[in-house]
Structure formats: structure tokens, C-alpha cells
Amino acid sequence: MKTRKTKTETENIQALMQGMGQHARQAAAALAVATGETKTTALHAMATAIRAQKDGILAANAKDVAAAKENGISSAFLDRLILDEARIDAMAQGVESIAALSDPVGDIITDWRRPNGLHISRVRVPLGVIGIIYESRPNVTADAGALCLKAGNAVILRGGSESFYSSRAIHACLTTGLREAGLPETAIQLIPTTDRAAVGALLKDMTDYVDVIVPRGGKSLIERVQTEARVPVLAHLEGLCHTYIDGAAELEMAKDITVNAKMRRTGICGATETLLIDRAVLASHLPPIADALIAAGCELRGDDASRAIDDRIGAASDDDWMTEYLDSIISIKVVEGVEGAIQHIDQYGSHHTDCIVTDSADHAERFLNAVDSAIVMHNTSTQFADGGEFGMGAEIGISTGRLHSPGPVGAEQLTTFKYVVRGSGQTRP
């Protein structure tokens, strides 16, 4: 239900957001020169606070869950929203694992000396102030806040409205950690309203304060961000991931990879949504793969060619090629070899993660070169598209944008660099 806001309400949101922006900018200046030790102290204190405040967090989460159930949300959505003791402990552990990462700030990425004696180094520095807009997953509040702090950034968090109370309770623990380490509490701020006008202000009216926006979420959020944002965006689009079974694929491997890529966890962005299969192995490979998917509880929706081979496959429409199910459903399309797969992915993919299963080195190289996604894979599961699995520690998501840092975004990816030039009086001829 939309209601027209009064002028005063709008002004209040504006004033709130401008104040948050000013505080974030001040905090960022302090964080940029904070030692790694101080940040680590803060992160450990946050983890301790999360464990100590477990009951409070669970109570807040129960409030969110009750409201969400009343609004009839889906079970997949509920699964992401709901917390229990194990999940809260995992959240605290996540913050501790971020504390254990090496501090990226101040790293000398590369350095060299010029013939005139000037010494030039490229030094890693924080991005500054980051605005993160995310879905109703309470754990993201802790992950994103902790990662931003590790990288020396101030952050303004805006979680999904269905997780409002959970996020607020978790955020209070982060604030405790900052305070105990002597860092500004405004280094991690949570927008204290579910009013969507606050998102508009974050996107449009805070160019003086916000250096980058990280949107995590589905198409509608990304479209809003693309239309409204006046600050740079590090986009975390949906994962419309493909697994392509090539004519030269070994059947057992193709079966194992497909089932894992789709069904291990259906709700993550690296889950495969569309299975592409080479017409050359349609008759030999599709039925056993379909058997395995059905046995794992997956619904199949395919094109006419696939349905002609296996009548357990329902009919797919064009929409299916564009749908991130995040559920136990897979779409199946028959393609003409690796070129057909590349073409389908070019047309429908989201530049997230795409995989070829083949024993042909030539087909693999052609696919890996031509598919224009943040992550391209050969003979493995798209579910490995994950910062932890890449060995990067925690991440806030997989960037599908081309600028800055495609792929998993961890602490290092939340930094930038500057050039430091040291001379002894050189002037330019």
C-alpha cells in the first residue's frame, strides 16, 4: 500500500540521511588511519557481543518472522530470514574469521623506480563510505558491517524491511564492538527506518558522502539502482548461472556436477538455473541426468527438443531462460554445440557464473574465452562461486559489474588504491 508522504516526512528522511552521511564521512577519516590491531579488537568484541546478545537477537528475529508469516511469505524467503542459535553462532564465527584475515589497507600492491629517481608505489586504501542495500537476510548485517570495517570503510546499511528488528539487534552488537575498540560508533550505521524514501536519498542525494553503493538483490532493486543512483555502483545482480553439458562430456561427471550445481543449495546465487545440453549427447545424457535431478527432488522445465526425449520434463517458456528460480526447478535447453551454448548465455545470462562440462580441451578453452561472465568454469559445480571457496575469506556477494572487481567481493575488493610518488626535488623537463 502506497501512501502519499507529507512534506515534513520527506524532509525528515532527508535530514536523517544527510546526518548519517556526515557521520559516515567523519568515521571514514578515522577508520582510514586506524591500525589493523584496533579493527581486529573491534571485530572480536562484535563477535563476543553477538554471542552475549543471542537471546535478544532471537526475540527480535521472532518478531520479524511472525510478521513475515502473517504476510504470507514463501518458505525459501522464510528460510533466509529465520535465525536460531546455530545460525547466530555461525554469524559470530563469520565475524571472527574476518578478524583473522590479513588487513588489506596499506598493502603495497606494486612499486617501481623511474629513471629520474622517482619512486612510485600503488598503495591499497579504503574505498571510503559504502552504502549497502540488501535483502532480508539478517546475517548480512554482520558480514557486511564486519567486512567494511576490515577494509577501513565506513558503511551505511539498509537491510530488507522484513528483517528490520533482527538487523537492528545485530547492528547493536556491532556498535558495541566499535565502542569497545575506541572507534566511532558511526563507522557502521543502519538506516533506522523501513521507509523506501531513505533508499532514494542514499542513491540520489548523498554524492558528497557516499563513495559507492553495493546493491544485493533481484532485478527490481537493480533496476531502481541503475535508474536512480548518482554515485558509483558495485552491482551484485542475480545469478542466472548455466551448466552446459558438451558433446564431449563424460556422463557420470555431467550428472554429478549438474545435480550438485542445481540442488546442493537452491537459494544461493551460484546455483545453476539453466541446463544447456549439446544435441549430440541429448539422447545418451539427458535421461540419466533427468533421473538424478528428479531423484533429488527437482522440477524440470525444458524446450521441445528436450521434452521429445524425456516426457517427465514440463514445458518451458521464454521466461524460464530469464528466471533465477532460487528453488528446486531447472530449465533445460538443447543447443548446437559449444557455440550454441555461448550464444544462449550471451543472450540470457547475468554475467555471474557459467560452466562447461567436457573432456575436450578445445571446447573448454573456446567456452572459457568467449563467455563473458565474472566466473567461468570447466568441469566443476557453479556452487563453488563463493569467496570462501575461492580462498578469499568472507564475501558480501558476487559482483556482476565489469568495473573495479567482478566476482566475489571480500575485504580486499572493498578497497581501492592510490599512487604514492616519492622524489628528491625532481622537476619535469
Place this chain on the structure above:
Amino acid sequence: MKTRKTKTETENIQALMQGMGQHARQAAAALAVATGETKTTALHAMATAIRAQKDGILAANAKDVAAAKENGISSAFLDRLILDEARIDAMAQGVESIAALSDPVGDIITDWRRPNGLHISRVRVPLGVIGIIYESRPNVTADAGALCLKAGNAVILRGGSESFYSSRAIHACLTTGLREAGLPETAIQLIPTTDRAAVGALLKDMTDYVDVIVPRGGKSLIERVQTEARVPVLAHLEGLCHTYIDGAAELEMAKDITVNAKMRRTGICGATETLLIDRAVLASHLPPIADALIAAGCELRGDDASRAIDDRIGAASDDDWMTEYLDSIISIKVVEGVEGAIQHIDQYGSHHTDCIVTDSADHAERFLNAVDSAIVMHNTSTQFADGGEFGMGAEIGISTGRLHSPGPVGAEQLTTFKYVVRGSGQTRP
């Protein structure tokens, strides 16, 4: 003079730009898999064509220059617009030097193996389609076109309208080079109209075709881009560069660096615009530095404290701290030590290049850490803020944005990367 456009004119521009976008996207796919050798062949053929078409380029430039003079443009502007044989030869040499650079595409930036046997590599790939909007400097047409090609990108160029005919003549030479190497001629397109609506279309309506916009120019362009752009921007803001003379600065070095930083060439973005001087050395250092600047033909505009010491200094207003003169004028502000300098730069700088002159290692480190610019310097001239001087080969400018790649943007900075994951059937537990 603004005239209201008819619906048909607007539709024509829209159709023109959509067509250019589609062509660019197709060309980008071809360029992404073009060999380094083919691109080098094209670049050499471009340089040859530029030299062969010298007379035609000069005639086109004469047409632009005549129109510009009629419109009463400034001498600094005219200097950037005008071409002669030497400048055309330098342009051809610039393209040849880009040909000689190593090809960044396909470089393995880093790679590692995971405990489960997965091999992960980060591989450099082109950005895709780049839109470059630049001022009336004909040589940028050649530099930008050649650099984009080197990095495997298709590009849509939009030069300043005062250089329209010059840019068109140079662009024809680039097209010749592409054709001779068997590359699509649409790999480098020049918008064939000076209609500003074309810029609007490039910024707003081509999200399907354009991956990144690179604006080069002054405040009004950047503001337009920031307001209108719906695609990622690699901003090349003005260079409001500062040289700070610290209390611990050696006088002779301070004098030499200041004169070079301001007066070597006043029209480049790395030229110092504001001299900050520590009150501690105001009386001892400012008069001799002022002598040297005046002897070099520079106009001085200062705050009250500086004018009290040296009456040859005119009065500066607050506007002077925010003005990129690109001319023989410098603003002078007295500050309280290194903290005062940091504060002034934070308030008025453009995050381009800022320098401290000091013999104090502590003051230098404090300045280099705290100043939040793409390039920070110690004891040298801000005029070294240049890709060539950094040893990076040619550049299209200095990025002042925080994302992707601050500082000089050469061929390597016009690429991005993807992760290539190679497995042998691994599934995620």
C-alpha cells in the same frame, strides 16, 4: 542558442545512437578474441594513414580553427585545438608507441590452486564497449581510439564540437587501419553529429550496449554525466592540484618545484593551481617563491596573510580555491602546518594530485597517508602526474574516481578481469 527539436530529429538521434551501440557490441565480441598481432597491425596502419592524410587533417583543422576564432575562443583553448605538421607526427608516434606496448588482454594477473584441486586464475579481459566524451583536443581522438583498441575494447568517441572536422579526419585514418588489419571498422566509431542529444542518448539510453563511460572535461560535463549516466563512469575530473610548502621545506627545492608544478605547462590537469604555504616559513619562503613565479610570468592571487607579506599578490576570493585556471595564475593560501594543508585539500581538492615539499619524513608520511587523492607526492612536481611519466605508456587521462583504477588510465586500466576455474569433476560438499 537552444532550439526546440522536432520529434523526428530526436528520433533520428535515438536511432543513430542505437545503431552505433549495436555495431559497437558486435565489434567488441570480435575484438575480445582478436590476437595481439592483429591489433598491432591495425595500430601501425593507423599511424601510417595519419601521416599519409596529413594535408587532409590540416585542412579539416583549419576549418575548425577558423570557426573557433570567429566565436572568439581563448588562446589556451585555441592552443589545444590547433594542429601543425609536428603535432600530427606526434599523434602518429603516439599511436605507434601504443602499438609497441605489451597486450594486456589474456594476462594471468594471479592464479592459485585450492585444496580440493580446483585451479583458479584471474585473467585480464577487455571492458567491452567504452564511450568516451572529451574536449576539443583532436589528438585525443587518435590516443583514445588506439588505447581502446589495444585493450580489446570497442569505443564510441564524442569529441568537443569545436574540433568536429579535425576529429572526423583523424577518425577516418583509424578506420583505415582497422580495415587494413581485417578488424571491424565499427570498433572505433565517432559520433557524426555535434547534437548534444547524442551525448544524452549515450549516457542514458544505451545500457544494453555501453559498459563504461569515460568523461574527460570540466565541471559542467562531469555534473551532466553524474546526473544523467545510467552506465558505470570512469570519471576524469578536473585537476585541482595543490603544492604544499611545509615548515620543514628546503627553500631552493620549494621554489624549483613550485615554478615547475605551475608553469612548465599550465594547460595540463597535473598543473598546480593552489600553493599552500606553512605559516612557519611564510616570511622566509614566500617572497623568493613569488619572485620566481612572477619572473616566469605567473599572476598571484592570495589570502590576506600572504598579501601582508608580499604586496605583489592580488586578492583571492573563495572561488579561487575552487578554480582550475589552466593558465598562468596561481592561488596562494597560508595554512597552519601539515594538518592545515590536509584540511584545505580535503575541502577544495579534486582528488587528482597533491604534493608536499618538506625535509621532514614525519610530515611527509602524514600528508601521504591523509590526503585522499589518486596521486600523492613528496618533493617533486605535480606535473609528473602523467601515464607516460609513470612508465605506463600512453594514457587517456587521470581518473579521479575511487572505483576500478584511480590515477593514469592506460591500456591496462581499460581492461577488467574474469575468474577462470578449472576442475576435474569437483562438486561442493
